[in-house]
Amino acid sequence: MIARSLIRAALALSVAGLSLTDAGAETRHFAISWFAQATYSNDHDCSRGVHPEVEEIYLRYAAKLGATPQQIAEWRKKIMDGDEARDFYNLIMNRGRIDGKPVNPYTHPAAVVDLKMPGLDGKEGFGFDLDGKGPDQPGSFQDPETRQRGVDHNLYRALGCTRAFRGSLESRPTYWAWAWGQLKDSQPAWLITIEGADLNKDGPVSVAIDRAYEYLRSNSDGSPRLDMAYRVDPDPRSRNRFEGELRNGVVTITEHGKLRLLQNPLVSPEFKLSNVHLRLELKPDRTARGFIAGYTPWRPIYWGIAGVGFGGEQQVTGDVPGFYYLLKRYADADPDPITGQNESISATYYIEAVPAFVKPAESESQQVSRR
Amino acid sequence: MGKRRLIGVAMLAALAVTGVALLVTGTDHKISAGPAVTRRLTAEQYRNIVQDVFGADIDLGGRFEPDMRVDGLLAVGASQVSITAAGMEQYDAMGRAVAAQVVDQNHRDMLVPCKPASPAASDEKCAREFLSKVGRLLYRRPLTDKQLLAYVTAASEATRITGDFYRGLSLSLAGMLSSPSFLFVEQIVEPDPEHQGGFRLDDYSVASQLSFFLWNSAPDSMLLSAAAEGELHTRRGLERQVERMMASPRLEQGVRAFFVDQLRFDEFEVLAKDAALFPKFSAQAAADAREQTIKTVLDVVLTRNADYREIFTTRKTFLTPELGAIYQVPIYQDGPNGAPDQWQPYEFPDDDPRGGILTQVAFTALHSPAGRGSPTIRGKAVREIALCQTVPPPPADVSFTEFENNTAHGAATARERLAAHATVPSCAGCHKIIDPIGFALENFDGAGEFRTTENGSPIDASGEVDGIHYEDAGGLGQAIYNNPAAVSCVVDRMSARALGRTPMKEEREWLRTLKAEFEKSGHRLPALMREIALSDALYRVGQPKASPVTRLPPTEAIVTVELLSGASS
Numbered sequence: 001m002i003a004r005s006l007i008r009a010a011l012a013l014s015v016a017g018l019s020l021t022d023a024g025a026e027t028r029h030f031a032i033s034w035f036a037q038a039t040y041s042n043d044h045d046c047s048r049g050v051h052p053e054v055e056e057i058y059l060r061y062a063a064k065l066g067a068t069p070q071q072i073a074e075w076r077k078k079i080m081d082g083d084e085a086r087d088f089y090n091l092i093m094n095r096g097r098i099d100g101k102p103v104n105p106y107t108h109p110a111a112v113v114d115l116k117m118p119g120l121d122g123k124e125g126f127g128f129d130l131d132g133k134g135p136d137q138p139g140s141f142q143d144p145e146t147r148q149r150g151v152d153h154n155l156y157r158a159l160g161c162t163r164a165f166r167g168s169l170e171s172r173p174t175y176w177a178w179a180w181g182q183l184k185d186s187q188p189a190w191l192i193t194i195e196g197a198d199l200n201k202d203g204p205v206s207v208a209i210d211r212a213y214e215y216l217r218s219n220s221d222g223s224p225r226l227d228m229a230y231r232v233d234p235d236p237r238s239r240n241r242f243e244g245e246l247r248n249g250v251v252t253i254t255e256h257g258k259l260r261l262l263q264n265p266l267v268s269p270e271f272k273l274s275n276v277h278l279r280l281e282l283k284p285d286r287t288a289r290g291f292i293a294g295y296t297p298w299r300p301i302y303w304g305i306a307g308v309g310f311g312g313e314q315q316v317t318g319d320v321p322g323f324y325y326l327l328k329r330y331a332d333a334d335p336d337p338i339t340g341q342n343e344s345i346s347a348t349y350y351i352e353a354v355p356a357f358v359k360p361a362e363s364e365s366q367q368v369s370r371r
Numbered sequence: 372m373g374k375r376r377l378i379g380v381a382m383l384a385a386l387a388v389t390g391v392a393l394l395v396t397g398t399d400h401k402i403s404a405g406p407a408v409t410r411r412l413t414a415e416q417y418r419n420i421v422q423d424v425f426g427a428d429i430d431l432g433g434r435f436e437p438d439m440r441v442d443g444l445l446a447v448g449a450s451q452v453s454i455t456a457a458g459m460e461q462y463d464a465m466g467r468a469v470a471a472q473v474v475d476q477n478h479r480d481m482l483v484p485c486k487p488a489s490p491a492a493s494d495e496k497c498a499r500e501f502l503s504k505v506g507r508l509l510y511r512r513p514l515t516d517k518q519l520l521a522y523v524t525a526a527s528e529a530t531r532i533t534g535d536f537y538r539g540l541s542l543s544l545a546g547m548l549s550s551p552s553f554l555f556v557e558q559i560v561e562p563d564p565e566h567q568g569g570f571r572l573d574d575y576s577v578a579s580q581l582s583f584f585l586w587n588s589a590p591d592s593m594l595l596s597a598a599a600e601g602e603l604h605t606r607r608g609l610e611r612q613v614e615r616m617m618a619s620p621r622l623e624q625g626v627r628a629f630f631v632d633q634l635r636f637d638e639f640e641v642l643a644k645d646a647a648l649f650p651k652f653s654a655q656a657a658a659d660a661r662e663q664t665i666k667t668v669l670d671v672v673l674t675r676n677a678d679y680r681e682i683f684t685t686r687k688t689f690l691t692p693e694l695g696a697i698y699q700v701p702i703y704q705d706g707p708n709g710a711p712d713q714w715q716p717y718e719f720p721d722d723d724p725r726g727g728i729l730t731q732v733a734f735t736a737l738h739s740p741a742g743r744g745s746p747t748i749r750g751k752a753v754r755e756i757a758l759c760q761t762v763p764p765p766p767a768d769v770s771f772t773e774f775e776n777n778t779a780h781g782a783a784t785a786r787e788r789l790a791a792h793a794t795v796p797s798c799a800g801c802h803k804i805i806d807p808i809g810f811a812l813e814n815f816d817g818a819g820e821f822r823t824t825e826n827g828s829p830i831d832a833s834g835e836v837d838g839i840h841y842e843d844a845g846g847l848g849q850a851i852y853n854n855p856a857a858v859s860c861v862v863d864r865m866s867a868r869a870l871g872r873t874p875m876k877e878e879r880e881w882l883r884t885l886k887a888e889f890e891k892s893g894h895r896l897p898a899l900m901r902e903i904a905l906s907d908a909l910y911r912v913g914q915p916k917a918s919p920v921t922r923l924p925p926t927e928a929i930v931t932v933e934l935l936s937g938a939s940s
Contacts, residue, residue: 214704217696219650226651229692229701357701 026199030288030353031216032190033224035183036176037155038126038291038350039167040144045122046161053163055079057115057319058092064113065095093310096321106306106313109324117322119330120160127153127293127348128277131333146279152346153293155301158330164317169350178316179267179304187264189216189230191358192280192288192351194251199282205246207253207278210361211238211261224354226286234361238262242276250290253278259294266307268300274333274344286355293348295334298327301345404569404911405875407558407576408450410583413438415628417554419588421469424508425482429472433465438637443759445632446868454554466548470541479537487536493527498540502526505544509553511582511589512575513599522547556583556871560912572910574598581612581904584869586621587628613904617897623673626896630668633864634728634756636661638737645742649818651697652736659691659712660732660819666714667728672896679861679894683727683757683848686719697732697820698725724814724821727848729753732819739817746785746809753808753836757851759860762805766797783828786810807834811847858894862886865896869903881908 051057059072059079067075078085094102096111105112125141128151133140135149139157142149159165167173189212196205212230219225232239238261244253259273273294280290302324305317313320331342412420414435421429436458439448454462473482483501487494502522506514514522522543530539547553556579563571572580578590578598590598594612602608616622631637639661644652666689671681691712695702705713719725728734738752739745754760789806811834816822823830832843839850851857862885867873874882885902892898903909 213707214692217692219646220653220656221646221650223650225696227696227699229695229703231703357695357703359701359703 025195025197027193027195028199028282029230029356029358030192030194031212031224031228031230031356032192032351033184033216033354034180034350034352035190036172036180036350037159037165038153038169038348039156039160039165039173039176040122040124040126041160041166041168041173042122042124045120045124046118047121048118049161050166051117051162051318051322054314054318057117057322058088060115061095061113062088062091064115065091065097067091105321106309109302109306109321112321112324114325115319115322117319117326118161119157119326121157122160125151125153125156125160125348126291126350127151127156127346128279128291130275130277130293130295130346151348152332153348154330154332154345155296155298155327155347158298158326158345159323162318162323162326175305175317182266183264184216184218186266187215187262188212188233189214189356190261191230191232191356192353193358194246194280194282196246199246202247203245205244205251207242207244207251207280209240209242209259209261210358211235212358224352226354227357229357229359231359231363232361235262237270239361242278244278246282249282251278251280251282256294259292267304270300272296272300273347280351280353288351288353290351291348292351293346295332295344296347297334297343298331298345299343302327404908404913405870405872405878407560407572407912408871409558410446410449410556410871411436411452411454412554412556413445413449413587413628415631416583416587416589417465419586419624420509423588423591424505425469425473426478429469429478431465432468433461435461440635442867442873443633443755444864444867445637446629446871447873450871459549462554463545463549466545467541469548470544473544474537474541483537483540490536491534492536493530493539494536495523495527497536498526498543499523501540502543502547506547507595508589508592509547510550511556511579512595558912563911566911568914570912570914571604572912574601574603577603577609577910580869580871580909581616583871584909585613585616585625585900585904586619587625588621609905613901616904617901622897622900623669626669626673626900627665629865629868630665632868633861634664634734635737635752636665636733639733642737643741644736644818648742649816649820651820652818653693655712656693656697656732657736659694660697660736662714663689663691663694664728664731664733667731676895676897679889679896679899680852680857683729683851683857684845686721686723686726688717688719688725688731689714690717691715694732697818699821724844726845727851729757729812729848729851730815730844732815735812735815735819736817742817744785744813744815744817746789746806746813747802748809749812750805750807750809753847753851754805757860758854758856759863760856762801765801783826784830785813785825786831787828808836808847810834811841811844814844858889859886861896862889862899865899866903869909878908881906 059076062075063069063072075085075088077083078088094104095113096103096105096108097113098108098111103111123142124144126143126145127141128143129135129137129140129148130152131137133150137150137152139154140149141151141153141156143151164175165173167176191208191210191212193208193210194205195208197203199205210232213233214228214230217225217228240257240259240261242253242257243255244251253276256275256277259271259276261271263269263271273292273296276292276294278290278292280288280292282288305323306320308317308320317323327345328341331345333342333346334344335342417435418431421431436452436454438445439452441448441451472478483497484504485494485497485500487497499519503514503519506519506522510518525546526539526543528539529542530536533539533542558576558580559573560570560576561573563569575590575595575598578594581603582588582590582594593615597603597608597612600608603612639657642657644657646652667685667687668682670687670689671677671685672679677685690698690700690702691714692702692704693712700717702715702717704710705715724730734752735744735749738749740748751762754762789802811832813825813830814821814823814832834841834847836847836850837854837856839853841847841850862882863874866878866882866885885899885906888902889895889899
């Protein structure tokens with residue numbers, strides 16, 4: 001049955017007039033079913049401790065804003081007792097200051113005092129040696145799966161000690177679980193197409209990462225549905241092609257270009273990576289999993305987090321303006337020519353994908369997406 | 372008052388059923404004919420009638436009494452059920468809800484053919500015009516003067532109490548909708564002038580017999596007019612109406628109703644699958660699977676007017692993207708994203724294991740327990756549904772433990788587990804005739820998805836039915852196609868549906884004729900339906916025990932009192 005499906009897919013491509021690497025080309029399509037920052041949290045990666053609960057951070061802000069020790073003690077007691085502390089929360093909700101006047105801290109993070117919360121200082125993190133500076137580069141990680149050293153993943157350094165961003169591939173970070181939960185049901189699916197002469201053998205492949213018209217379809221238990229059919233959205237803003245190779249069932253990219261995918265503005269209007277690296281394992285059960293990495297602009301990441309506002313800050317993310325300073329501090333690429341501030345940060349994302357049928361954008365009967 | 376009223380109505384309904392049965396059942400009549408029956412409207416028929424008379428945008432807002440399957444058909448069970456007090460409450464609620472919508476601001480201009488002199492006062496002329504018009508369609512015959520007077524009087528009285536003409540009208544209409552004359556399809560019989568001493572359905576009962584058979588709904592105005600003119604008791608008049616009805620798009624409604632009933636698709640309402648084992652089998656997938664099979668059947672028997680037996684072998688079907696995932700074939704949306712799934716024609720290639728409705732998700736999933744497949748249940752279903760054969764229930768003390776344990780005694784496949792039954796004499800007799808049928812469908816798991824192994828062991832899908840051996844599901848479909856019982860089965864069930872009861876021994880000759888004509892037509896289902904619709908046997912009834920003219924419609928006894936109680940509440 002699988003073979004038949006593959007043959008059908010290949011036939012569809014042929015009919016569509018697509019150029020294949022050769023007459024016997026094989027294509028596998030996937031729909032990305034999980035996409036989140038790759039984290040590897042453990043007991044030894046935050047030497048100064050994981051950031052405290054958000055209420056404790058609020059109290060620190062209050063102190064910075066001039067609250068007396070007595071006020072702090074009273075507010076702490078009220079918080080502990082679950083009593084109302086309206087004056088405290090009013091202070092916190094407007095803890096930014098511009099010309100001495102309170103402002104919204106989420107839309108004006110630079111107007112909030114920097115608590116200088118620490119980043120992660122562990123040794124292991126997922127990713128690739130993006131800058132090519134080799135295994136001994138200070139601040140780099142060792143990948144826990146490949147054991148490669150010199151891994152650049154400063155997004156993990158920046159956020160890895162905040163509660164909402166701690167987790168592992170199995171125990172997923174709260175923020176990313178929330179964000180992907182929102183994204184997968186509110187934006188068209190992301191598709192991966194691997195094409196090569198014989199995907200059961202080592203050799204060159206091409207990798208396409210596109211956006212679909214359709215949303216990711218889920219099963220009745222919420223798990224991603226296998227073998228759904230998707231159409232590629234021809235919008236050039238979400239069309240990405242890379243040359244790569246397949247070795248021992250793992251696809252990697254050999255030409256590290258740029259990736260751009262439209263995304264739900266709820267998290268970020270676009271997902272962008274430069275110097276793209278990919279490691280995607282094609283599993284015997286027809287699914288795929290792996291990592292995609294590169295440099296991504298850090299400000300959109302902040303605005304995605306900031307969008308949660310005061311309620312989300314309390315319930316999901318923790319101190320939002322604190323992320324602004326962490327991301328800014330750990331950004332490690334694309335310096336602004338005037339200020340010198342790095343505008344991008346090295347990042348690694350973990351991908352899971354399920355087999356799918358994909359109709360190429362070049363096929364007939366494409367229609368414009370309604371939403 | 373309310374409770375008394377409902378109980379009263381229910382009792383009258385029950386009496387109506389019993390009364391008719393007593394009145395018309397007879398065995399000493401020289402003409403071979405069965406008894407007249409009184410059928411309760413099925414839920415689908417109720418919906419169809421409301422839609423036909425008042426439009427598709429009327430919400431029913433209630434629940435229906437459960438139907439009962441007798442001799443393989445709910446359509447036969449419908450003549451053996453009554454209405455419980457709780458069920459009557461639901462009909463009452465639905466009747467009031469429908470009636471309120473019919474006269475509301477959005478609908479009254481279209482559905483009420485006249486305007487009252489004053490909306491706050493009664494207008495008997497207008498009320499009479501409306502109630503006589505809808506009463507004829509709902510009762511499937513013109514209201515008697517007495518009935519019409521009762522409803523008009525009730526509307527006027529309710530208007531006086533409520534100060535609102537339309538409210539009064541709606542309460543009178545609500546009474547009509549909860550009347551036994553609407554809820555039950557009564558067969559009124561009369562002496563048959565062409566067979567001395569015999570009886571037949573009266574004109575309007577013929578109209579209903581035809582309409583519920585061919586359209587699964589009440590007669591339309593043209594059919595009632597033909598009944599009024601006495602045309603339906605002439606060969607030419609009957610043919611004219613049958614041809615008109617067969618040419619109507621509403622024929623699909625009738626054919627659909629037959630197959631939903633015959634394939635037991637009402638059981639989808641209680642179908643559940645273990646989401647952990649069969650995650651693709653969503654509620655949408657179940658609904659689509661049901662519709663897929665119906666669409667497949669309609670394509671064979673109506674659109675292509677092909678040999679009925681092709682439903683067991685055809686590779687042509689229709690799929691949605693939701694089903695495409697289960698069948699593992701690409702079914703792409705055609706419209707904008709977010710739009711509902713669309714049906715697309717699909718033909719399985721010759722080397723595909725899918726072919727015929729028995730291999731479709733609807734059949735394999737419906738006839739499987741929640742967590743696994745079952746050759747026994749599927750084999751039994753094939754015998755009962757496709758061949759109309761009866762398989763006795765298992766012994767009361769049988770233990771299923773061995774079978775439910777997936778790997779008992781190292782048995783990996785259902786075939787190996789069921790081999791245990793072959794050693795138990797009380798089980799072996801039945802399993803011998805049903806399991807080999809079901810084995811052919813073992814390549815489809817409990818939710819109908821294709822598989823080649825079970826618990827890691829390869830599946831052997833070979834089997835046998837009535838001495839015909841085959842290697843896989845395709846072979847099973849072909850064996851059913853070639854089985855004469857499949858032809859007898861659809862003839863028997865279709866005629867039972869038309870009659871509203873199981874054909875009697877005395878009607879065997881008629882069935883033999885139907886079958887012969889069906890075969891002569893190349894097993895074209897519309898030809899069979901036409902043959903049945905034009906048969907005298909459909910309209911002849913056995914001798915009643917008492918004169919039909921002495922019975923009275925039950926409506927009048929309740930209408931005035933009941934409507935007024937509703938008006939003042």
